[in-house]
Amino acid sequence: MSDIFNLLEGKRVVLASASPRRRELMHMLTDEFEIIPAVGDESYPEGMASSDVPLYLARLKCEEVAHRCEPDSETIIIGCDTVVVADDEIFGKPRDDADALRMLEVLEGGEHFVYSGVCIFYRGEYYSMLGCTRVRFYPASRDELMAYVRTGEPRGKAGAYAIQGLGGLLVEGIDGDFNNVVGLPVSLMAQRLKELIGG
Numbered sequence: 001m002s003d004i005f006n007l008l009e010g011k012r013v014v015l016a017s018a019s020p021r022r023r024e025l026m027h028m029l030t031d032e033f034e035i036i037p038a039v040g041d042e043s044y045p046e047g048m049a050s051s052d053v054p055l056y057l058a059r060l061k062c063e064e065v066a067h068r069c070e071p072d073s074e075t076i077i078i079g080c081d082t083v084v085v086a087d088d089e090i091f092g093k094p095r096d097d098a099d100a101l102r103m104l105e106v107l108e109g110g111e112h113f114v115y116s117g118v119c120i121f122y123r124g125e126y127y128s129m130l131g132c133t134r135v136r137f138y139p140a141s142r143d144e145l146m147a148y149v150r151t152g153e154p155r156g157k158a159g160a161y162a163i164q165g166l167g168g169l170l171v172e173g174i175d176g177d178f179n180n181v182v183g184l185p186v187s188l189m190a191q192r193l194k195e196l197i198g199g
Contacts, residue, residue, distance in 0.1 A: 004029050004190045007197045012072070016065040016079040021164065025184040026078075029193070038064045038079060042092070050085040054117030055128050057081035062119035062126060076193070077121040082183045084159030086112035091159045100149045100160035101142075107159065108170065109139035114159070114181045118189055122196055129192055131185030133176030135163070140170060158183070 008030040015026055018037035026033055038061035044053050062079030071077060084091040086106055094100035116131040153167060154160035161167030163174075163181045179186050 003198075004193060007194060008032070008076070010074065011197075012075040014065060014069055014071075014075065014077045016061045016077060019183055021162075021182050022080060022184045025179055025182060025186050028186045029190060034069075036065050036069055038062075040064050042081070050083065050088065050090050051115050051130060051132070053090055054081040054083050054115045055119070055130055056117070058117035058119040059126060059128060062121050066121045071121065073123050075121075076197075078189070079119040079121075080116060080184055082114065082116040082158045082180075084112055084114050086110065093156050093158060094154055094160045097149050097154075100154040101145055103160040104140075104145045104148070104154070104170075105142065107161075108137050108145060111136050112159070114176075116180045116183060116185050118185065118192075120189070120192065120196065127192060127196065129185075129188055131177055131180035131188050133174055133178070133180045135174050135181060136172040137170050138172045 013030055013033035015022060015033055015035050016038045023035065040060060042057055044056050048056060058079045058081045062077055066077050091103045094103055112135055114133045114135055118129050120127045148166060151166055153162050153165050161170060163171055177185050177187060
């Protein structure tokens with residue numbers, strides 16, 4: 001929408017992620033932004049609530065990039081992290097194809113939640129928000145899941161699938177924001193940025 005484009009005009013906007021999906025979604029907010037990926041590790045404290053994990057990691061990424069890029073009062077830094085949660089188990093990016101298959105076998109035929117944490121740095125303060133989407137998968141055979149894993153698409157994806165790609169064929173339906181599942185709840189971010197900058 002023109003509102004958010006106008007508000008971000010003249011700002012230095014930095015995305016702390018190398019994800020091509022997040023880069024594409026950022027264009028819904030502005031066409032002028034830098035990419036400075038966070039490079040720190042993605043570990044989190046044991047026993048942390050599943051919905052807190054992406055918030056914690058998004059904040060770490062945002063802080064790391066804020067310390068590296070010498071922000072001024074017109075700089076906005078956006079850190080983000082996405083996890084899939086099913087049966088109280090957190091599914092991040094699979095270690096390998098076997099791990100991807102294991103994740104998909106848990107997810108098939110049931111429901112899970114996708115949480116995307118976002119942390120925004122602006123004028124010396126950090127602001128966090130959380131997107132949540134419920135996703136339902138169709139039942140699928142092991143052979144079907146193995147065929148999907150062999151495409152290579154699950155690599156580097158939280159929960160071992162890409163809803164915007166071939167992984168969308170596994171999805172029966174969602175409740176919530178589609179873009180949140182892709183990895184960046186841009187509509188939620190737009191509302192928060194309007195409050196921060198416009199307010």
